[in-house]
Amino acid sequence: MSKFKNTFELKFPNAAGIDIGASSHFVAVPPDRDDQPVREFPSFTEDLNALADWLTACEIDTVAMESTGVYWIPLFDLLEARGFTVYLVNARHVKNVPGRKSDVLDCQWLQQLMSFGLLSGAFRPQGDYAALRTLARLREMLLRCQATHIQHIQKALLLMNILLTEVLSDVMGVTGQLIIRAILAGERDGETLASYRNGHVKASEEDIAKALQGSWRDEHLFSLKVAVELYDFYAEQLMACDQQIQQQMEDLARYDLKPEKPKRRGGKPKNAPKFDARALLMQMCGVDLTRIDGIDVTTAFKVLSEIGADMSKFKSAKHFASWLGLCPGTKISGGKVLSAATKRTSNKVAQALKMAAVNLRNSQSALGAYYRRLCGRMDKGKAVTACAHKLARLIYAMLTKGEEYVDQGQTYYEEKYRERVIKNLTKRAEELGFQLTPASEMA
Incomplete structure (x- = not known):
């Protein structure tokens, strides 16, 4: 038993463990730092500042916390700004003893593992790059939402048997948008709508005109109108998001x-x-x-x-x-x-x-x-x-x-690959007592 204890040495003697929750956080410090080494703090900003003050009073410099949802982000940013070294650890890597699960035990287990240096922090970009990542992920979300409404536009067209998807590769391209917005403005003549065809479109005006003969039911036209308006709304939000991203990238x-x-x-x-x-x-x-x-x-x-x-x-x-x-x-x-x-x-x-x-x-x-x-x-x-x-x-x-x-080009790669194959074949032939001879020399 003594040999096992000597194997593990305290690497972070001033470490604390935090079990993250939606409404409150449980914090554990070394038992000799406070009469009450485990405390619960609500997740309000005032209480998070009180948590940081308590850790400072207990002479803590290293903190380990679980990456639970997004609840850890406000506390992580606050502690990092206050000068603590914060380790964000994967919850799957810090499983406690089976059958003994509670918030108090979890934070104490985190504190013990961190004290012996058995935890490694997850990667998180620093400073302004974290802000850029947030904006980039927001942009992805906006693109996904906009793509959903493109599907709604296509569905409304198909319900009216307007087969625009059969003649255009991109319904919301230049030609597609001109035709759809003309339909919403009241145009119903297929030949007139087909005249909006862009020169890069492979389908002829005759084929497009045939695809634009539909039922024009009012409920489907209303669905098309709502979907287009939502598409335009997300296009505006994307433009505003791009401006924020551009400014952030210029600062970086x-x-x-x-x-x-x-x-x-x-x-x-x-x-x-x-x-x-x-x-x-x-x-x-x-x-x-x-x-x-x-x-x-x-x-x-x-x-x-x-x-x-x-x-x-x-x-x-x-x-x-x-x-x-x-x-x-x-x-x-x-x-x-x-x-x-x-x-x-x-x-x-x-x-x-x-x-x-x-x-x-x-x-x-x-x-x-x-x-x-x-x-x-x-x-x-x-x-x-x-x-x-x-x-x-x-x-x-x-x-x-x-x-x-x-x-280096495809030719260079294929030549290097050929040289490697010949070298390996030559070595293998020598091991078996044979010698490779090029076909040109045999002729």
Whole structure:
């Protein structure tokens, strides 16, 4: 028993544990700091300040708390502003002894684990990057809400047998919006509505006119009107949100750089911010992440808004990829690998990188060739994860070293891959007592 006690030493003797709740928080400090080492504080701001004052009086400098919902955020910000070192820990990693579950025991268990240095804090961007992440997630929510009302618009059109979705790839594109708003203004003639056709639309005016012959029922027209008004409302909110994001990114700009002309053809992604986000992203981190094939402005914005430009909290590219949940698992027992599957994760950066990996399927670049080779060796899901892992390592290298990514091209990658295969085959042949001879020499 004494040997076990000597194994664990106090690493944070001035640590406190907090069990977070919606209406109150339970706080535990070392037993020798107060006659009542466990106290309950309501979640009102006045009581949170009293909590911080009590921790200061108890000479606490380190605090561990569970990441419960969003209830931890006000207390986390307040304690961090008061100079405490705050560790936000995953509730699944601090399970107490089964059969003994209470708020008092939970906060004491957190305090004990933190005292011995057995807890690690979750990653959270610092300062203004936390504000940028909040705005970016708000923008995602607005886009999802707007997309819902696009579905309502499509449903109202289909109920009137207005088959606009059959002739237009994007109902809310330039042509689609002109036609829909003309319908709401009272126009019913198919040929007149079809005249709004944009020159880039593949369908002819005759086909569009045929698709615009419907029943024009009043209840469905009213549903269409409400859906369009809600779509416009969220478009206004998106514009206001983009202005806030632009201002926040300008405040975070540290480098006076201008990106080169993008090497890819085509316009900006549909849901990308309306301002020059690419230039601001480069001024924030000093490198142009969009030079990596598969990563566009929206993906680069997602990465920087979620993790920021400072990668010092990740010891290496391996640690970064592991945090993203893109590393193979290490479930081993008795020297046998039971499973190498990646862990399930809802990490937003990982999801964005997987989408970027899928976009490489037709890329004539080294990364595109790498993705297609992986698809030939394994199922598509594993290939996407492996390619996303590679993208994560490239991003880590660019943000830590400040070097630009240079694509060597598909031909270069295939040649290097051929050299590796020949080298491995030659080595294997020598082990078996054979010698490889090129077909050209045999002729």
